[in-house]
Amino acid sequence: MKRTLQELAEQLGCQLIGDADVSVNHVSSLRSANSDSLVFVDDPKYLEAALASTAGAVIAGEFASNVVPNKPLLIARQPRLAFARAARLWSDSGKHSGGVHPTAIVPPSVHLGDAVRIGEHAVLGEKVKVGDQTTIGAGCVVGEEVRIGIHCRIDPRVTIYSGTTVGDRVVIQAGAVLGSDGFGYVRDAETGRYEQFPQVGRLVIEDDVEIGANSTVDRGALDETCIRRGTKIDNLVHVGHNCQIGCDVVIAAQTGLSGSVSIGDNVVMGGQVGIGDHARIEDGAIIGGQGGILPKKVVRGKGVVFWGTPVKPLREYLKELAFLSRAARKAE
Numbered sequence: 001m002k003r004t005l006q007e008l009a010e011q012l013g014c015q016l017i018g019d020a021d022v023s024v025n026h027v028s029s030l031r032s033a034n035s036d037s038l039v040f041v042d043d044p045k046y047l048e049a050a051l052a053s054t055a056g057a058v059i060a061g062e063f064a065s066n067v068v069p070n071k072p073l074l075i076a077r078q079p080r081l082a083f084a085r086a087a088r089l090w091s092d093s094g095k096h097s098g099g100v101h102p103t104a105i106v107p108p109s110v111h112l113g114d115a116v117r118i119g120e121h122a123v124l125g126e127k128v129k130v131g132d133q134t135t136i137g138a139g140c141v142v143g144e145e146v147r148i149g150i151h152c153r154i155d156p157r158v159t160i161y162s163g164t165t166v167g168d169r170v171v172i173q174a175g176a177v178l179g180s181d182g183f184g185y186v187r188d189a190e191t192g193r194y195e196q197f198p199q200v201g202r203l204v205i206e207d208d209v210e211i212g213a214n215s216t217v218d219r220g221a222l223d224e225t226c227i228r229r230g231t232k233i234d235n236l237v238h239v240g241h242n243c244q245i246g247c248d249v250v251i252a253a254q255t256g257l258s259g260s261v262s263i264g265d266n267v268v269m270g271g272q273v274g275i276g277d278h279a280r281i282e283d284g285a286i287i288g289g290q291g292g293i294l295p296k297k298v299v300r301g302k303g304v305v306f307w308g309t310p311v312k313p314l315r316e317y318l319k320e321l322a323f324l325s326r327a328a329r330k331a332e
Contacts, residue, residue, distance in 0.1 A: 001025060001090065005057055005072050008038070011089060012082045014059065018072030024056045027087045038074075040083035059083050098133070113150065125162060137174070149207065161219065167207035173235070175214040179203040182218035182225075182241025182259055197221060199241065206230075212237065212253070221259070234271070246283070258295070266302075274309075287311060 006020035028037040030046075033055035040059040041050045047067070050058045057072040058064075059079045067073070076082035098115035100106055104122045113132035118124070120138040128142050131150035136142065140154055143162030148154070152170045160166070161179030172178065184197035201220025206228045211217065212235035219225055220242045227233070227245045234253040239245065243257050246265035255273040257263075264283035273287050276295030281287065284302030292309030293299060299306060305314040312320075 002036070003089070005074065008057075008086060008089075009074055012059075012074065012076065012085055014074040014076045014082055015065070016072065016074055017065075017067075018057070018069060020072075022056055022072050026090060027083060028055070030055070038083070038086055040079045042079045059086070101138075119156065131168065143179070155213075161203070164203045164205070164219070166205045167209065167229070169208050170205055171210040173211065173213040173215075176211050177216045178205070178211070179219040180216060182221055184221050184241060184259065201225065201241070209233075215239075218243075218259075228265075240277070252289070288314070 002023040002025040004020065005016055005022050009016040024038045025036045028039060030039050030050060030053050033039050033053050035054060035056050037055045038057050038059065039050055039053065039055040041047050042061055044063045047060060047064055051069055051071060057074060059074045059076055059082050061079045062075060062077060064073055065075050074082065098117045100118040101120045103120050104118045106118060106124050107126050109126045110124050111129045113130060115133045116130050117135045119136060122136050122138060122140045124142045125144035125146065127145045130136065130148045131152065133150060134148055134152040136154045137156035137158065139157045141159045143160060145162055146160050146164050148166045149168035149170065151168060152166060154172045155174040157175050158172050159177045164179040181199040184199060185194040186197050187194050199219065199221050201222050202224045203217060203219040204224050204226045208230045209227050211233045214235055215233055215237040217225060217227065217239040218241040223242060225239065225241055225243050228247045230247050231245055231249040233251045236254050237251055238256045240257050240259040240261065242260040245263045246267065248265060249263055249267045251269045252271040254271050255269055257275045258277035260278045261275050262280040264281060266284045267281050269287045270289030270291065272290045275293045276297065278296045279293045280298045282300040285299050286305045288305060288307035291307055291311045294310050297310065299311060301313065306312060307314050308317045
């Protein structure tokens with residue numbers, strides 16, 4: 001679908017410089033751009049290349065406000081964000097209409113909102129509720145009494161266990177498992193055998209959360225596991241039972257959270273981070289890749305980067321590395 005630059009400027013809150021009637025129909029990189037493309041630059045040093053490209057229009061930062069361009073410019077305070085929102089406009093407008101595939105299993109007790117799409121061989125349990133314009137992909141299994149909000153995208157082969165609540169505009173990528181049993185066992189001191197501790201809590205996923213492919217999120221043991229609004233979880237991440245993850249948290253691939261971990265708002269975690277049970281990471285902390293956090297450890301420091309195992313502030317970690325390097329050279 002083509003959109004005029006005037007439409008885009010109004011929808012994205014951008015200042016338009018140039019012909020408002022020019023139309024574009026997709027976003028692209030500078031390398032693959034053509035006359036129907038919208039591209040972006042968030043660094044002044046790339047502006048010249050963008051203007052010399054074949055793109056139909058450019059989203060640029062305020063540094064381009066006084067430029068006399070040879071093609072239309074959309075001036076944005078945050079050009080990368082404006083570009084992402086433009087891409088979403090085309091993605092949303094291209095969604096297919098609703099409908100239940102003939103091979104899907106949908107009991108009469110299921111409530112489907114308007115324009116819901118259920119893919120091939122999907123199975124929904126009793127009393128499931130699915131909000132308007134949500135898509136459930138092929139081969140998904142949704143347990144009894146699951147609640148899924150509006151405008152969600154559940155990709156193929158996702159499994160959602162009974163009693164899970166999923167908010168609005170949530171994206172769950174292929175192969176993810178939500179609400180499975182946590183890893184909780186009690187050891188019999190007499191026999192040495194392990195028996196499962198009750199895993200009867202639930203999982204709550206709030207609005208605007210995204211969970212990557214093949215990630216797993218356990219439900220609570222007795223209470224609930226909760227992932228709060230706006231959090232983004234990469235592929236191959238594990239979240240244990242009873243974890244509480246705050247708003248707008250970012251967690252990169254292959255990170256593992258043990259049971260009862262608490263993560264504050266706006267925390268950023270690199271890949272392959274390991275967190276022991278009952279640890280707490282407070283608001284705004286940044287954990288570098290492969291960082292290790294010991295059980296019951298409290299990590300605090302808004303905007304502070306932590307690294308290493310066990311994690312410590314980056315400055316301290318680098319000092320220790322330098323000391324060890326000098327000591328090793330002296331020992332040679």
